[in-house]
Amino acid sequence: MSKAFSFIRSEFQIQFRSILGWSIAIFSIVSLTNAFFPSIKGSEELDQIFDQLPEALQPLFGNAQLSTPMGYLLTETYLFFLPAVLLVYAIGRGAYSLAGEEEAGTLDLLLAQPISRIRLYFLKSITLSLTLIWLSLLALLPTLLYGPFFQIEIPAINLISITIALSALVLFFGLLSQGISAATGSRAIGIASAASFAFLSYLIDGLGQAIEWLEKFRVVSPWKWYNASGSLFDTDFLQGSLILIFSGLIFKVIGITRFTKRNLAS
Amino acid sequence: MTSAAALETHSLTVNYGKARGITEINLKAMRGEVLGLLGPNGAGKTTWIRAILDLVHPTSGNIKIFNVDSRTPNARSVISYLPGELNLPKKLTGYDIIKRFTSGRDDISQNEVSSIASHLQIDLSKKIGTLSKGNRQKVGLVLALAPKTPILLLDEPSSGLDPLIQNVFEDLIKNKVEEGACVVLSSHVLSELENLTDQIAILREGSLINYKSIKDLKRELKPKYFITLKDMNNEALVRASLFNNSNFEIIKTATHLEVTVKGSIDPLIKALSRVEVLKIDQKGGDLEELLKTFYPEQRANHE
Numbered sequence: 170m171s172k173a174f175s176f177i178r179s180e181f182q183i184q185f186r187s188i189l190g191w192s193i194a195i196f197s198i199v200s201l202t203n204a205f206f207p208s209i210k211g212s213e214e215l216d217q218i219f220d221q222l223p224e225a226l227q228p229l230f231g232n233a234q235l236s237t238p239m240g241y242l243l244t245e246t247y248l249f250f251l252p253a254v255l256l257v258y259a260i261g262r263g264a265y266s267l268a269g270e271e272e273a274g275t276l277d278l279l280l281a282q283p284i285s286r287i288r289l290y291f292l293k294s295i296t297l298s299l300t301l302i303w304l305s306l307l308a309l310l311p312t313l314l315y316g317p318f319f320q321i322e323i324p325a326i327n328l329i330s331i332t333i334a335l336s337a338l339v340l341f342f343g344l345l346s347q348g349i350s351a352a353t354g355s356r357a358i359g360i361a362s363a364a365s366f367a368f369l370s371y372l373i374d375g376l377g378q379a380i381e382w383l384e385k386f387r388v389v390s391p392w393k394w395y396n397a398s399g400s401l402f403d404t405d406f407l408q409g410s411l412i413l414i415f416s417g418l419i420f421k422v423i424g425i426t427r428f429t430k431r432n433l434a435s
Numbered sequence: 436m437t438s439a440a441a442l443e444t445h446s447l448t449v450n451y452g453k454a455r456g457i458t459e460i461n462l463k464a465m466r467g468e469v470l471g472l473l474g475p476n477g478a479g480k481t482t483w484i485r486a487i488l489d490l491v492h493p494t495s496g497n498i499k500i501f502n503v504d505s506r507t508p509n510a511r512s513v514i515s516y517l518p519g520e521l522n523l524p525k526k527l528t529g530y531d532i533i534k535r536f537t538s539g540r541d542d543i544s545q546n547e548v549s550s551i552a553s554h555l556q557i558d559l560s561k562k563i564g565t566l567s568k569g570n571r572q573k574v575g576l577v578l579a580l581a582p583k584t585p586i587l588l589l590d591e592p593s594s595g596l597d598p599l600i601q602n603v604f605e606d607l608i609k610n611k612v613e614e615g616a617c618v619v620l621s622s623h624v625l626s627e628l629e630n631l632t633d634q635i636a637i638l639r640e641g642s643l644i645n646y647k648s649i650k651d652l653k654r655e656l657k658p659k660y661f662i663t664l665k666d667m668n669n670e671a672l673v674r675a676s677l678f679n680n681s682n683f684e685i686i687k688t689a690t691h692l693e694v695t696v697k698g699s700i701d702p703l704i705k706a707l708s709r710v711e712v713l714k715i716d717q718k719g720g721d722l723e724e725l726l727k728t729f730y731p732e733q734r735a736n737h738e
Contacts, residue, residue: 175534179538277516278578281518283508283509283511
């Protein structure tokens with residue numbers, strides 16, 4: 170146990186500056202986004218602009234009234250900025266965690282120790298998961314602490330619900346990116362495939378709510394299970410989050426299976 | 436010092452598909468000895484070492500470490516390793532590197548880290564990015580030599596070291612061997628192999644083409660002597676003294692005799708005592724010369 174702790178500590182040590190930078194960025198983004206809300210609160214014109222959008226496009230923006238605190242938080246923060254920023258980190262870091270070490274030539278030194286590839290994979294994914302949970306929790310703080318100051322007063326339980334759902338979403342994409350890159354030994358393949366899937370599945374989920382023939386494909390979209398609207402408005406996060414985490418673990422198993430069997434690049 | 440085999444590979448083959456790996460390598464390294472791996476780039480030295488560490492998987496054959504299958508993490512607890520291409524995170528200090536890449540070990544002490552760092556004259560508090568290639572190599576050496584492991588796999592360990600530190604490195608290896616360690620040394624530095632190794636395995640194109648003790652290998656060396664006599668007509672006297680001795684091959688040129696010697700030089704010395712000698716030069720007869728005989732195509736390219 171102490172060896173595992175020591176390894177994870179060393180992982181955080183090496184990533185300290187990066188995590189600190191991302192933490193500051195995420196805290197700042199949410200704070201700034203919240204700070205803009207008073208200027209559009211109650212703006213009927215803004216709501217009308219969104220109402221005039223084609224019906225097929227409206228779900229892409231959360232189907233919410235932007236002039237209300239919850240609608241604004243959903244559309245601006247939890248549908249756009251936060252997932253975008255966190256997915257960049259999750260996908261990039263997930264791909265780097267094993268394939269990046271392999272490409273940098275440091276994986277040999279890690280595995281020359283008495284540590285199995287499976288164990289290394291687990292320790293790396295624990296580090297990744299803890300970081301992603303930390304960043305998701307950090308994104309909650311500005312709204313929780315300063316939300317009322319910017320006229321965004323939302324019950325804590327709703328904020329916690331959407332935070333858990335967001336954590337599950339970024340965990341899924343982090344584990345997906347880690348699994349693909351570890352399986353192939355290529356960071357680029359991991360990033361490209363996870364990022365493409367994130368974008369395409371976002372479109373499928375959004376457009377699928379209004380376009381009938383696309384609706385049946387929504388089941389494979391992580392964004393359906395993220396269910397940002399339901400998680401924030403109705404605290405309906407449990408089922409979707411569990412599905413996302415379980416799906417992420419499936420990609421983890423696939424990644425481990427291939428990673429343990431293939432030859433590592435020197 | 437014991438004679439137990441520390442690691443053995445039996446018919447070890449690693450197939451990379453289109454790229455060449457290694458084929459049917461049978462090698463054994465003992466405790467208290469240094470096994471030298473010799474061969475040009477791409478000969479299979481690094482693949483053999485990486486197969487022992489389970490970084491690449493054997494296509495066939497097997498690897499035993501103290502008679503246990505190598506494909507268990509515990510097998511690696513007795514091995515420390517220095518890769519041929521050492522890549523260390525530039526933002527970390529030497530101390531951070533030691534912590535990071537030994538976090539899975541029990542067999543490393545701060546005292547030993549400090550002692551080896553002191554011998555190699557490297558400041559571990561500096562960030563890797565600020566160090567020269569030679570100093571980064573020293574950090575890698577601390578990483579490989581500080582654990583109390585009975586097997587050391589060192590791939591091009593003296594790359595980038597200056598001659599003084601090269602001597603320190605050789606002393607550290609000799610100490611490890613005296614303590615009973617088994618050291619596998621892959622190197623292009625022939626003098627280093629001559630100084631340190633007990634056995635030498637020569638690889639070419641993924642196959643083991645020669646595996647002998649350094650003593651036996653040296654017996655195969657054929658040094659060439661260039662002898663200038665005061666009166667070159669006395670060549671006949673030298674030939675007569677060495678008549679019927681197949682270990683000597685004499686060629687006369689206008690200015691000197693070229694004598695190729697296999698085995699002891701003593702008969703030649705005795706033959707030369709009968710004539711007046713102005714000058715003797717010697718060429719060849721070292722590992723480099725021998726190596727050329729194993730890689731004729733490389734010699735041709737070089738020439």
